[in-house]
Amino acid sequence: MSTxxxxxxxxxxxxxxxxxxxxxxxxxxxxxxxxxxxxDEIDIMLHSENGLLGMGAFPTEDQVDPDLINAGKQTVxxxxxxxxxxxxxxxAMIRGGHIDLTVLGAMQVDATGSIANWxxxxxxxxxxxxxxxxxxxxxxxxxxxxxxxxxxxxxxxSECTLPLTGINCIEKVVTDRALLEIKxxxxxxxxxxxxxxxxxxxxxxxxxxEISDNVKTMEF
Amino acid sequence: MxxxxxxxxxxxxxxxxxxxxxxxxxxxxxxxxENLIAALKDSGAKNLxxxxxxxxxxxxxxxxxxxxxxIKKMVSSYxxxxxxxxxMYLNKELEVEFNPQGTLAERIRxxxxxxxxxxxxxGVGTQVADGKEVRNFDGRxxxxxxxxxxxxxxxxxxxxxxxxxxxxxxxxxxxxxxMAMAGKITVVEVEEIVALGELDPDEIHTPGVYVQRIIxxxxxxxxxxxxxVKE
Numbered sequence: 001m002s003t004x005x006x007x008x009x010x011x012x013x014x015x016x017x018x019x020x021x022x023x024x025x026x027x028x029x030x031x032x033x034x035x036x037x038x039x040d041e042i043d044i045m046l047h048s049e050n051g052l053l054g055m056g057a058f059p060t061e062d063q064v065d066p067d068l069i070n071a072g073k074q075t076v077x078x079x080x081x082x083x084x085x086x087x088x089x090x091x092a093m094i095r096g097g098h099i100d101l102t103v104l105g106a107m108q109v110d111a112t113g114s115i116a117n118w119x120x121x122x123x124x125x126x127x128x129x130x131x132x133x134x135x136x137x138x139x140x141x142x143x144x145x146x147x148x149x150x151x152x153x154x155x156x157x158s159e160c161t162l163p164l165t166g167i168n169c170i171e172k173v174v175t176d177r178a179l180l181e182i183k184x185x186x187x188x189x190x191x192x193x194x195x196x197x198x199x200x201x202x203x204x205x206x207x208x209x210e211i212s213d214n215v216k217t218m219e220f
Numbered sequence: 221m222x223x224x225x226x227x228x229x230x231x232x233x234x235x236x237x238x239x240x241x242x243x244x245x246x247x248x249x250x251x252x253x254e255n256l257i258a259a260l261k262d263s264g265a266k267n268l269x270x271x272x273x274x275x276x277x278x279x280x281x282x283x284x285x286x287x288x289x290x291i292k293k294m295v296s297s298y299x300x301x302x303x304x305x306x307x308m309y310l311n312k313e314l315e316v317e318f319n320p321q322g323t324l325a326e327r328i329r330x331x332x333x334x335x336x337x338x339x340x341x342x343g344v345g346t347q348v349a350d351g352k353e354v355r356n357f358d359g360r361x362x363x364x365x366x367x368x369x370x371x372x373x374x375x376x377x378x379x380x381x382x383x384x385x386x387x388x389x390x391x392x393x394x395x396x397x398x399m400a401m402a403g404k405i406t407v408v409e410v411e412e413i414v415a416l417g418e419l420d421p422d423e424i425h426t427p428g429v430y431v432q433r434i435i436x437x438x439x440x441x442x443x444x445x446x447x448x449v450k451e
Binding site: 048049050051052057058059060061064065066067068069070071072073074075076084085086087088090091092094095114122125126127128129130131132133136137163164165166167168 | 247248249250251273296297298299300301305306309310316318320321322323324325326328329340341342343344345346347348378388389390391392393394395396397398425442443444445446447448449450
C-alpha cells in the first residue's frame with residue numbers, strides 16, 4: 001500500500017544526510033524535526049541564525065529564559081560548547097560558507113535548483129527572514145516538503161512561478177513520496193517512499209524527471 | 221564620564237523628531253529596548269522609518285507604534301508575527317522594505333563601519349536584486365547592497381558602564397551590537413549600570429565609543445513570544 005511519509009518520516013530520512021562534525025541550520029516546520037533523529041554517535045552543532053551555535057533541547061519550565069530563544073522565537077537551551085554572537089556574525093557564518101547543511105521548507109522547487117518559499121503576492125506578507133542567506137551561503141541545501149500542494153498540484157516544477165528565494169542552490173528534495181536530486185536541469189529520482197514506484201513519482205512531478213538506475217525504497 | 225547616563229527614557233530620546241530613521245534592536249521580542257520603544261511612542265514623533273528585524277507583536281514592541289501610525293516605513297526581514305502589520309501594508313498605510321536578514325545585519329554593520337556598500341550572493345536572481353548593481357567576482361554573481369545609518373539607534377544590553385561599554389546576555393544580543401555602531405546617536409537601555417572598571421575589558425561586547433546615551437530601564441517585561449517547554 002502506498003501511504004505518503006509522515007512529517008516525522010521525512011525528517012528521519014533527512015537526518016541520514018547529516019555527517020559527524022556538521023554544523024547544521026534547521027528551518028521551521030519539518031526541518032526542525034530532523035534534530036530528533038540524529039544518532040547518538042554523530043556529533044553536530046545546531047546553528048540558530050538569531051545568534052546561537054550549539055542549540056539544545058527545549059527547556060524545562062524552570063529553565064525558561066526570555067533571553068534565550070531560537071530563530072523561530074521559541075525558548076531553547078544550549079549544549080556544552082555553545083556560543084552566542086550578534087546577527088552580523090551569525091550571518092557571516094552563513095554567507096561565508098561555514099554552515100555545512102541547511103534544511104528548509106518550500107512552496108516550490110524547480111529543476112534548475114531554484115526555490116520559492118517566502119512570498120505569495122497579494123496574500124502572504126511575512127518576509128524572507130534568513131532564508132535567502134541560507135540558500136545562498138550554506139554548503140548543502142536540502143528541501144523538506146510535501147510533493148504536491150493542497151489542490152494536488154506538483155510543487156516540483158520546470159520553473160518556479162512564485163517569487164524566488166534563491167537560484168541554483170538546492171541539492172536535494174525530500175518529499176512525502178520520494179527523494180530527488182537536482183542535477184543538470186532535472187529531478188533525479190533516487191529513492192521512493194514505501195509502496196510507491198519511480199513511475200508513480202514521475203507522474204506527479206511537473207518538472208523534468210530522470211529515474212536513477214538503482215531506485216531504492218526508503219526504510220524506516 | 222557619567223554625562224552619558226540619562227535619568228529616564230524620555231530624556232534620553234531628546235532630539236527625536238518626525239521623519240527620522242530610527243534603528244531598533246531585538247529579534248522578535250527578545251532583546252528589544254522595551255522602555256525606549258514606549259518612550260518613542262509617547263514622544264509622538266511620526267512619519268518614522270524604523271529599521272528593525274521584526275515589527276513586534278500587535279500589542280508589544282514596535283507593534284505599539286504601528287497601532288498609533290507613527291511609522292511610515294519599516295525596513296525588516298520578517299514580520300509574520302504581527303497581524304496588524306500585514307493589514308496596514310495591504311491597505312497601503314505602511315511602506316515595507318524587506319531585506320534578507322543577513323543583508324540587513326550587514327547593511328547596518330557596514331553603515332556603522334563607514335562602508336557605503338558591499339556585494340553579497342544573497343538575493344541574486346530574486347526580486348531583492350531588482351534595480352541593484354550585480355557584479356561577477358571569480359565566476360559568481362553578487363548584488364550590491366548599501367550601508368544603513370540612522371539618526372538614532374535604540375538598543376538593549378544587559379549591563380553598561382558609564383562610558384557605554386556593553387555586555388549583552390545570551391541571544392538578546394542579536395542586532396543590538398550592529399545597531400549601536402550605526403546610530404548617529406545610540407541610546408542604550410540596560411538592566412544594570414556598573415562602575416567604570418568593573419567590566420573586564422575582555423568581556424566587553426560593544427565598546428563605549430558607539431554609545432552616546434545610557435538609561436537603566438525601570439522594569440522589564442521580557443515577554444516571551446513562543447514559550448516552548450519539554451514535554
